Amino acid sequence: MALSRALRGISDRDSSGGASGGDSPGGQTVISDSVVAKVAGVAARGVTGVHSLGSAPVRAFGAIREALSGTDLSQGVSVTVGDTDVVVDIVIVAEYPVPVHEVAAEVRASITRAIEDFVGLAVSAVNVTVNDVHHPSEDDQTSRATASGIPRETPRESDNTMSASDKIKNAAEDLKGKANEAIGKATNDDSKVAEGRAEQAAASAKKAGENIKDVFKD
Known part of the structure; x- marks a missing residue:
């Protein structure tokens, strides 16, 4: 609560209304x-x-x-x-x-x-x-x-954290590549299309590497 x-x-009081046992107030x-x-x-x-x-x-x-x-x-x-x-x-x-x-x-x-x-x-x-x-x-x-000076987290926890971070970065790079490719096609900019495809290829390669590491960790 x-x-x-x-x-x-x-304090106790007597019948006359006075305090008994001294003058201590209630x-x-x-x-x-x-x-x-x-x-x-x-x-x-x-x-x-x-x-x-x-x-x-x-x-x-x-x-x-x-x-x-x-x-x-x-x-x-x-x-x-x-x-x-x-x-x-x-x-x-x-x-x-x-x-x-x-x-x-x-x-x-x-x-x-x-x-x-x-x-x-x-x-x-x-x-x-x-x-x-x-x-x-x-x-x-x-x-x-x-x-x-050894951190208290286990290697496995550290690996998982790093892997998750890498996967997020790879996904972001892949999306960026797709966006650049779409912009290049919309503006007839071949260099932008090539840049976007290169970014997607790099993201795919990194993703494949992460998948291989996951297999060996399991």
């Missing part, structure tokens, strides 16, 4: 949903066996946002706040080899304690989704690739 919820702290404490989500995120991050929060797209977007404006502590957390209770949904990446069910149970307990103690709301449910498992070897591979 985007709407903030209010916790009313109205009032209203407004706690934003984002505060509850942040408290839950902080509590989850502190649990042993939690590598990170959020699904892969959320983590990727969060990395960009963190680079620009600092850490998003509520990443991967959504809350539904009622008048007196809250339901938390959280997505985590667990650390291998910590048992997943133990991590989820501790995340649930940690979030419940934090919200009840810090915010003062009862927690009716904490739904934990384990989206991925992180293995220490993944960090080692990333470190070696970064140290050696």
